[in-house]
Amino acid sequence: QVRLVESGGGLVQAGGSLNLSCVASGLTLSRSVMGWFRQAPGQEREFIASMGLRSDVTYVADSVKDRFTVSKDNAKNTAYLLMNTLKPEDTAIYYCAARTGAAMTSNRDHYEYWGQGTPVTVSS
Numbered sequence: 755q756v757r758l759v760e761s762g763g764g765l766v767q768a769g770g771s772l773n774l775s776c777v778a779s780g781l782t783l784s785r786s787v788m789g790w791f792r793q794a795p796g797q798e799r800e801f802i803a804s805m806g807l808r809s810d811v812t813y814v815a816d817s818v819k820d821r822f823t824v825s826k827d828n829a830k831n832t833a834y835l836l837m838n839t840l841k842p843e844d845t846a847i848y849y850c851a852a853r854t855g856a857a858m859t860s861n862r863d864h865y866e867y868w869g870q871g872t873p874v875t876v877s878s
Contacts, residue, residue, distance in 0.1 A: 755779075755780050756778070756779070756780040756781045756852070756866075756867045757778070757779045757780055758776055758777070758778050758781075758850050758851070758852060758867055758868060758869035759776070759777045759779075759869055759870070760774060760775065760776050760848065760849065760850050760869040760870065760871060760872040761774070761775050761777075761872055762774040762775050762872060763847075763848060763872030763873045763874045764873075764874065764875070765875045765876075765877065766840055766874070766875070766876055766877070767876070767877050768840060768841055768842055768876055768877065768878050769839060769840065770840050770876070771836070771837060771838045771839075771840065772836075772837050772840065772874060773834055773835070773836045773837070774790075774834065774835040774836075774837070774848055774850075774872060774874075775832055775833070775834055776788070776790075776832060776833040776834070776835075776850030776869055777830075777831065777832050778831045778832070778833070778852065779831070781831075781852055781867065782828075782831065783826050783828055783831050783832070783833060783852075784807065784828040785807065785854075786807075786852045786853065786854060787804060787805065787806055787807065787852065787853045787854075787855060787856065787857065787858055787859070788804065788805045788824070788826060788833045788850060788851070788852055789801070789802075789803065789804045789805075789850070789851040789852070789853070789858075789859070789860075789862075789865050790802040790803045790804075790824060790833075790835045790848065790849070790850055790851070791848070791849045791850075791851060791862055792844075792846035792847065792848045792849065792874075793846055793847050793849070793871075794845060794846040794847075797846075799849070799862055800815075800846075801815055801860035801861075801862065802814070802815050802818055802822060802835070802848075803815065803818075803822060803824040803835065804824075804858035804859060804860060805824045805825075805826060805833065805858065806856065806857075806858050807856055809825060809826050809828075811858070812824050812858075813858045813860070815860070818837075818844075821837065821838050821839045821840075822835060822836065822837050822838070823835075823836045823838075824836075833850055835848065835850075837874075840874075840876045841876060842876045842877065842878045843876075844874060844876050845874060845875050845876050846873075846874060847871040847872065847873050847874070848871060848872050848873075848874055849868055849869055849870075849871045850868075850869045851865035851867060851868045851869070852865060852866065852867040853865045853866050853867070854866065
């Protein structure tokens with residue numbers, strides 16, 4: 755059974771940073787494509803980043819690429835989303851997702867597994 759568990763969310767002031775973690779079980783990150791998404795109240799789930807089988811192959815949304823970085827530690831089977839210079843508009847629930855296969859994608863429908871989400875609130 756595949757399980758993804760996010761952590762690291764919380765309340766932060768504008769300009770601050772958070773590093774979200776996503777621990778995977780029942781699935782090997784070195785053989786999976788990882789994705790990060792967020793969903794603000796009343797809005798659709800938005801793509802943030804995707805990371806390929808190799809950690810150095812990433813695809814980050816233009817809206818956050820200057821501030822957010824994705825990485826993973828295969829030994830810990832954990833993916834990370836480092837968020838810098840946070841803004842109030844970054845407030846949302848953040849989800850990690852995983853898919854089998856090798857192709858990165860921004861399409862949420864292509865991800866088979868999802869975590870429960872971790873809330874991030876950025877105060878002005």
